[in-house]
Amino acid sequence: MAQEKEYGIPASITLAQGILESGAGKSSLTRNANNHFGVKAYGGWTGPIYLAWDDERQKSRFRKYSSAADSFRDHALFLKNNGRYRNLFSKSVYDYRAWAIGLQKAGYATAGNYAKALIGFIDAYKLYAINGGVKLRAGKTVTITKHISSSKIVFNSDCVMDDTEESEEEIEMTSIVKKFVVDINNVRCTILYPGESIASIALKYDIPQSKILEYNETATPTEIKEGDIVYLEKKKKKYSGLQDTYRIKSNDTLYGISQKFGIQLASLAKLNDINIFSKLKEGDVLFLQ
Known part of the structure; x- marks a missing residue:
């Protein structure tokens, strides 16, 4: 004041x-x-x-x-x-x-x-x-x-x-803030909140932006959108939680599922004997571990 x-x-x-x-x-x-x-x-x-x-x-x-x-x-x-x-x-x-x-x-x-x-x-x-x-x-x-x-x-x-x-x-801000996370699959992570960028995430956690992009398996900061999970460490090769499978929903992508469960994209593809670019079919089941 x-x-x-x-x-x-x-x-x-x-x-x-x-x-x-x-x-x-x-x-x-x-x-x-x-x-x-x-x-x-x-x-x-x-x-x-x-x-x-x-x-x-x-x-x-x-x-x-x-x-x-x-x-x-x-x-x-x-x-x-x-x-x-x-x-x-x-x-x-x-x-x-x-x-x-x-x-x-x-x-x-x-x-x-x-x-x-x-x-x-x-x-x-x-x-x-x-x-x-x-x-x-x-x-x-x-x-x-x-x-x-x-x-x-x-x-x-x-x-x-x-x-x-x-x-x-x-409404938009609070709906995203409610998604608060600190780790998934024992991997440290956060959410890209309204008004933030990958650069501000890098500054907040003192991690090079290049490393954050690497951890999230993406080439450019613009590919991570408001409300998305942002990993601050390298994702695991398989899921360590109680859930061992995942039933595919409409519009799911292999990358999106890898981010949801903290599993490296290539590892998730290998677990299911598919290509990382494979188009997923609604109702099919993916192995997480």
Whole structure:
């Protein structure tokens, strides 16, 4: 809130970005360098450096801060002093939807669903309330009817959504977050959450992006979609769980099943004496071990 008052950046946006960029404070960059926003050591930075993996062939240089407060302040200054975000500061601090969309349009992040993710977090966790704001209806202009006090504001009902009503962004975000996993088949993994990319997964877990692609047996980051399982270690050659077979469903692929059960694609094909490119037939049974 102090930053909102000093720099004009909505507190809800700052919090949502911090949650998303730092994995809710759990990323290695955040824990080891107090860097909550993934800010690299560019722009004449003369302070301490922390090396971490993202999408480069070698570890990238990130800013290391002495405290979380320093990271949040630096993030505010980064937005305030960067010309590409100038137009955002003409928007209301209560209009988090416009800010989220504006940040994505200005190129703050490469993820195509970045704005949707920020809005989803703000709506789901009621972050809009921190500055006396309200849950906003999509496509409506934010209009304040009157200021009762500095903390009590009345908004035009046309732009307000009831707290109990779920926005489209909130529904999409929460449905994916519910898929939370930490391992499958004794292999460490996660989910590609809204607003994340393989580069941000690499940064969060400090694993080279090339290794993540290798573990997930894919050539390019774009092949892994929002809500997909992302393995952080090499998959096993067979399934070690109680289930020893799997009945094929409509639209199943061998690769998709290998990801579902944490089995290497070639091993799964070999277990079933088929080619990795084989078209699967609904109702047939695959051996998992």
